[in-house]
Amino acid sequence: MTQKMLEQSRRGFQYVFENYPLYDLYQSGERVHPLLAMHEFLNSEEFLQFAREVTGLPSIAFADSQATKYLPGHFLTEHDDNVAGKQRLAAYVFGFTPEWRADWGGILQFIDRDGHVAEGYVPKFNVLNLFRVPQKHNVSYVTPAATQARYSITGWLRAGDH
Numbered sequence: 001m002t003q004k005m006l007e008q009s010r011r012g013f014q015y016v017f018e019n020y021p022l023y024d025l026y027q028s029g030e031r032v033h034p035l036l037a038m039h040e041f042l043n044s045e046e047f048l049q050f051a052r053e054v055t056g057l058p059s060i061a062f063a064d065s066q067a068t069k070y071l072p073g074h075f076l077t078e079h080d081d082n083v084a085g086k087q088r089l090a091a092y093v094f095g096f097t098p099e100w101r102a103d104w105g106g107i108l109q110f111i112d113r114d115g116h117v118a119e120g121y122v123p124k125f126n127v128l129n130l131f132r133v134p135q136k137h138n139v140s141y142v143t144p145a146a147t148q149a150r151y152s153i154t155g156w157l158r159a160g161d162h
């Protein structure tokens, strides 16, 4: 991590993790990478309809997606996912981490009005976290003790056109 990233994480929004932009690649015509099957699944009528019903948000139109990998030292500071013009209605995280300990960090944490951690989700395998935008959350620092990577496919369920 650079000094600039560290300075930014002290005061504002910063993230450090590896990512593979499935949605952007799909939009540019890429069809070969095996993870793109997950992007297609997320945009299937079955999944979108499931998401509309669970969230109570009938205007969900499509899902964008990225694959992410967190290693020791990686994190994502507090934010609420709301970006003007993107029409993000809900956020999802599909966890694909087979083995993890809570004390390794990498926890998806929801922050309440008093600044407390209201809920925390430990990385798991084949588990979906789904929540409405905007809500304050972060991914806690992955400690040097983590012997595995934290893998997920994550993104937003959006209204409007692609």
Ligand SMILES: O=C(O)CCC(=O)C(=O)O
Pocket (backbone or CB within 6 Å): 068, 076, 081, 093, 108, 137, 138, 139, 152, 154
């Ligand atoms: O990976 C996670 O658990 C959450 C990711 C996230 O909040 C984001 O990408 O905005």
Ligand SMILES: [Fe+2]
Pocket (backbone or CB within 6 Å): 079, 080, 081, 091, 137
């Ligand atoms: Fe987020």
